[in-house]
Amino acid sequence: MPKLTIDGTVVEVEPGLTVLQACELIDVEIPRFCYHERLSIAGNCRMCLVAMEGSPKPIASCAMPAADGMVIHTNTPEVHKMREGVMEFLLINHPLDCPICDQGGECDLQDQALFYGFDRGRYIENKRAVRDKYMGPLIKTIMTRCIHCTRCIRFATEVAGVPEIGAIGRGENMEVVTYLDQALASELSGNVIDLCPVGALTSKPYAFVARPWELSKTETIDVMDAVGSNIRVDARGGEVLRVLPRLNEEINEEWISDKSRFACDGLRRQRLDRPYLRVDGKLRPVRWQEAFDAIAARIKNLPGRKIAAVAGDLVDCEAMVALQDLMAALGSPHLDCRQDGAALPAEPRSAYLFNTTIAGIASAGACLLIGTNPRREAPIINARIRERYRAGGFQIGVIGPADDLTYPYDHLGDGPEALVKIADGAHPFAEVLRASETPMIVVGQGALLRGDGGAVLAAVRKLVDTCGILRPDSGWNGFNVLHTAAARVGGLDLGFVPQRGGKDVAAIVAGAEAGEIEVVYLLGADELPMERLGGAFVIYQGHHGDAGAHRADVILPGAAYTEKDATYVNTEGRVQFATRVCYPPGDAREDWAILRALSDALECSLPFERLADVRARLREVNPVFAEPDVIVRAPWGTFGGTGEVGSEPFVSPIENFYMTNAISRASVTMAECTRAFAGKSEKKTGTHG
Amino acid sequence: MSPAGDGMGAAEAPFSFSEANVERAKAVIAKYPDGRQQSAVMALLDLAQRQNGGWLSQPALEYVAEFLGMPTIRVAEVATFYTMYNRTPIGRHHVQVCTNLSCWLRGSDEIAAVCRETLGIDFGQTSADGAFTLSEVECLCACVNAPIVQIDDDFYEDLTAESMRTILDALRAGQTPKPGSQIGRTSSEPMGGLTTLTGGDGDGGEARPTGES
Numbered sequence: 001m002p003k004l005t006i007d008g009t010v011v012e013v014e015p016g017l018t019v020l021q022a023c024e025l026i027d028v029e030i031p032r033f034c035y036h037e038r039l040s041i042a043g044n045c046r047m048c049l050v051a052m053e054g055s056p057k058p059i060a061s062c063a064m065p066a067a068d069g070m071v072i073h074t075n076t077p078e079v080h081k082m083r084e085g086v087m088e089f090l091l092i093n094h095p096l097d098c099p100i101c102d103q104g105g106e107c108d109l110q111d112q113a114l115f116y117g118f119d120r121g122r123y124i125e126n127k128r129a130v131r132d133k134y135m136g137p138l139i140k141t142i143m144t145r146c147i148h149c150t151r152c153i154r155f156a157t158e159v160a161g162v163p164e165i166g167a168i169g170r171g172e173n174m175e176v177v178t179y180l181d182q183a184l185a186s187e188l189s190g191n192v193i194d195l196c197p198v199g200a201l202t203s204k205p206y207a208f209v210a211r212p213w214e215l216s217k218t219e220t221i222d223v224m225d226a227v228g229s230n231i232r233v234d235a236r237g238g239e240v241l242r243v244l245p246r247l248n249e250e251i252n253e254e255w256i257s258d259k260s261r262f263a264c265d266g267l268r269r270q271r272l273d274r275p276y277l278r279v280d281g282k283l284r285p286v287r288w289q290e291a292f293d294a295i296a297a298r299i300k301n302l303p304g305r306k307i308a309a310v311a312g313d314l315v316d317c318e319a320m321v322a323l324q325d326l327m328a329a330l331g332s333p334h335l336d337c338r339q340d341g342a343a344l345p346a347e348p349r350s351a352y353l354f355n356t357t358i359a360g361i362a363s364a365g366a367c368l369l370i371g372t373n374p375r376r377e378a379p380i381i382n383a384r385i386r387e388r389y390r391a392g393g394f395q396i397g398v399i400g401p402a403d404d405l406t407y408p409y410d411h412l413g414d415g416p417e418a419l420v421k422i423a424d425g426a427h428p429f430a431e432v433l434r435a436s437e438t439p440m441i442v443v444g445q446g447a448l449l450r451g452d453g454g455a456v457l458a459a460v461r462k463l464v465d466t467c468g469i470l471r472p473d474s475g476w477n478g479f480n481v482l483h484t485a486a487a488r489v490g491g492l493d494l495g496f497v498p499q500r501g502g503k504d505v506a507a508i509v510a511g512a513e514a515g516e517i518e519v520v521y522l523l524g525a526d527e528l529p530m531e532r533l534g535g536a537f538v539i540y541q542g543h544h545g546d547a548g549a550h551r552a553d554v555i556l557p558g559a560a561y562t563e564k565d566a567t568y569v570n571t572e573g574r575v576q577f578a579t580r581v582c583y584p585p586g587d588a589r590e591d592w593a594i595l596r597a598l599s600d601a602l603e604c605s606l607p608f609e610r611l612a613d614v615r616a617r618l619r620e621v622n623p624v625f626a627e628p629d630v631i632v633r634a635p636w637g638t639f640g641g642t643g644e645v646g647s648e649p650f651v652s653p654i655e656n657f658y659m660t661n662a663i664s665r666a667s668v669t670m671a672e673c674t675r676a677f678a679g680k681s682e683k684k685t686g687t688h689g
Numbered sequence: 690m691s692p693a694g695d696g697m698g699a700a701e702a703p704f705s706f707s708e709a710n711v712e713r714a715k716a717v718i719a720k721y722p723d724g725r726q727q728s729a730v731m732a733l734l735d736l737a738q739r740q741n742g743g744w745l746s747q748p749a750l751e752y753v754a755e756f757l758g759m760p761t762i763r764v765a766e767v768a769t770f771y772t773m774y775n776r777t778p779i780g781r782h783h784v785q786v787c788t789n790l791s792c793w794l795r796g797s798d799e800i801a802a803v804c805r806e807t808l809g810i811d812f813g814q815t816s817a818d819g820a821f822t823l824s825e826v827e828c829l830c831a832c833v834n835a836p837i838v839q840i841d842d843d844f845y846e847d848l849t850a851e852s853m854r855t856i857l858d859a860l861r862a863g864q865t866p867k868p869g870s871q872i873g874r875t876s877s878e879p880m881g882g883l884t885t886l887t888g889g890d891g892d893g894g895e896a897r898p899t900g901e902s
């Protein structure tokens with residue numbers, strides 16, 4: 001291992017590290033613009049210059065491999081002077097318009113200029129001006145500020161896999177553009193805003209909204225998909241203004257999807273801010289007590305088997321456990337958290353988890369995607385698969401729609417037929433899986449939410465056995481279910497599924513239609529065929545006036561994910577806590593508290609006084625809730641339904657990435673994205689296998 | 690005229706290689722290891738430019754990108770970086786006047802003036818009949834024979850106002866003037882004959898006499 005001296009400290013580093021990385025190891029800070037640890041090395045900004053003994057010229061530390069015996073100085077007057085020189089050059093064409101720049105206050109260039117800038121300019125020629133570019137509804141560009149670090153180009157090409165940004169022209173005429181000024185068609189495009197070290201790429205929806213120092217910053221969890229990305233929510237005066245990623249190496253690294261980042265304006269629109277009651281066919285605002293009384297009047301004396309509950313996609317575990325307990329108290333066995341009807345078993349736990357884990361994708365040797373389009377269902381996981389593909393030696397097969405996933409793959413078939421063939425070993429891809437030490441398969445909801453979902457799952461289970469997806473010797477578990485709903489795994493962990501003799505969601509809808517079910521409790525469930533609920537009395541508890549609220553007879557206004565301290569379990573089975581950023585609007589309340597109050601009105605009080613009581617109940621129902629932020633390995637078991645698989649092709653449940661839940665449907669920004677991108681990412685490209 | 694973006698997006702005629710060019714392109718690609726076909730991008734852009742009347746249209750860029758299986762923006766980066774790829778239509782003859790130091794010291798101002806006057810256009814313009822495009826270029830790396838003008842693929846060296854005019858007139862008349870030195874030099878030997886190494890029977894250092902190659 002190379003040993004080098006940095007500012008008098010001897011440090012031994014892994015071979016292959018750069019001088020800059022070696023400096024970081026001992027907390028010596030090196031200024032940089034183009035270097036980014038998750039992107040390839042460009043070495044073009046020259047801000048990271050350091051002095052090396054024996055070298056007549058300064059070296060770019062980000063591009064220089066650390067070698068044995070190097071003596072590096074990062075803090076001498078000479079080094080300072082070099083950096084001042086670089087900074088002066090960078091600022092020659094920079095407009096210095098910090099007062100009107102959205103990056104102000106969180107700008108690398110501004111910060112570095114504080115240390116290495118000169119207090120006046122010596123450049124008296126004309127500065128160059130650059131035409132602003134169109135990059136879509138999310139990214140605002142002021143290209144005169146660009147310092148040509150090429151981070152955005154490398155991100156789009158390497159991580160996002162949409163090589164659409166480039167630098168055209170040369171020298172002074174170099175400009176960063178998207179080809180033909182097209183919108184950047186990536187579900188991860190917003191990350192270039194964070195990457196851009198200056199104010200050239202900023203957030204369009206957030207333009208001129210706030211200054212960073214005015215914001216209160218809260219670390220929490222995203223619920224736009226089942227990934228559980230770690231986010232930081234910035235708010236001012238009780239209003240969520242923007243969402244940024246937070247580093248979590250095991251989940252989202254430092255990226256988030258555009259929906260996670262930009263759907264937050266949906267939190268301000270279409271909100272349910274007071275209880276409503278349907279009177280003479282019209283929803284009328286009422287006080288909490290009136291709403292509860294109406295429910296009590298309808299439910300009291302009703303046998304439990306005539307009541308049913310469905311939990312939606314954004315619901316937190318606290319609310320689900322409270323509703324579950326309330327349903328038990330009312331004597332109803334009809335509950336389901338799989339509102340899409342996916343054939344997910346509640347047992348064993350490993351049957352519905354992404355067992356390989358998100359970070360584990362990096363060690364997979366081959367991959368089979370079944371009925372899923374991860375690019376639309378979980379862009380962060382798709383980026384991981386792409387990262388693994390880029391590392392080489394990774395064969396990917398797809399059964400299902402042949403969409404552009406940003407990496408090449410073998411398209412093995414459209415529907416269950418190909419799946420059965422592989423499971424029977426009658427397809428060459430079975431050999432690919434068997435030959436790998438660490439094969440993984442990803443089963444999407446598209447494969448499960450169909451009539452033959454149970455049979456498909458059984459076929460998958462068989463494939464797991466015949467193709468060696470589990471390797472007991474090494475402990476490798478390559479079986480993965482990719483969820484699309486943040487609430488789903490939590491619901492299954494709690495057993496929010498039909499109890500003994502209970503109906504699942506399809507039977508609940510059919511029962512309501514037939515009049516057997518008289519009361520339906522929709523806990524944030526908006527993706528049901530509402531028109532088929534017949535004459536049932538529908539209680540909708542949730543935060544947005546979406547499909548559920550429109551059908552409801554009583555509306556109980558709840559809190560969105562930024563408005564409550566809540567527990568979510570991601571697709572890997574990782575328990576995480578969301579933190580309240582601001583209070584729910586108007587009369588709306590935290591969801592478990594609403595259920596607690598309702599239980600009083602129904603004279604079957606839930607024994608919860610504080611959040612801690614609900615959390616204790618969660619741990620009691622399932623001990624995994626006692627171990628937040630970690631992966632608890634789930635034991636393997638048998639699962640899968642019976643029957644024959646059909647022949648219809650698999651389709652992804654997500655047609656439009658930008659609108660998948662009540663919040664994103666209420667978001668103006670997501671509506672703009674839908675207009676700009678609808679159907680575009682489906683365009684086939686040269687990467688198709 | 691910024692090289693960036695100009696001509697992009699305009700409605701342009703579709704483009705595909707002629708059969709002969711497909712063969713040529715394949716031969717170029719074959720020079721590189723498998724999977725490295727993108728290395729052939731510059732050669733293919735050149736073929737495309739020649740076939741397309743001296744400039745690269747957007748369909749031409751896209752065709753080359755598809756031919757090589759690379760993103761169009763990467764091809765656009767190459768095509769806009771190098772000044773010898775033209776991104777806007779040009780005349781049948783591309784007259785490129787070097788105005789860098791050596792040529793300037795040897796009278797490029799006058800040469801440029803002759804071009805302007807004879808062709809009736811300024812730098813960056815194309816004559817109305819589409820016959821000529823006049824450009825100002827940086828050092829053409831033939832300074833010893835300055836002043837230099839490159840017309841299409843040929844260098845015209847040791848120019849004077851007179852010879853420049855003759856060349857342009859000949860081109861306009863549809864003839865092909867003789868490229869190279871216009872004062873009879875073979876390459877870059879001294880104008881007034883040899884000044885050193887004149888000995889003849891020397892020790893291996895004998896210079897080649899003028900006129901032989």
Ligand code: SF4
Pocket residue numbers: 145146147148149150151152153176195196197198200201
């Ligand atoms: S736009 Fe920003 S990220 Fe992209 S090259 Fe310019 S400065 Fe770098």
Ligand code: FES
Pocket residue numbers: 031032033034035042043044045046047048049060061062063
């Ligand atoms: S950070 Fe090293 S050259 Fe930019």
Ligand code: FES
Pocket residue numbers: 787788789790791792793827828829830831832835836837
């Ligand atoms: S200066 Fe004209 S060729 Fe070099």
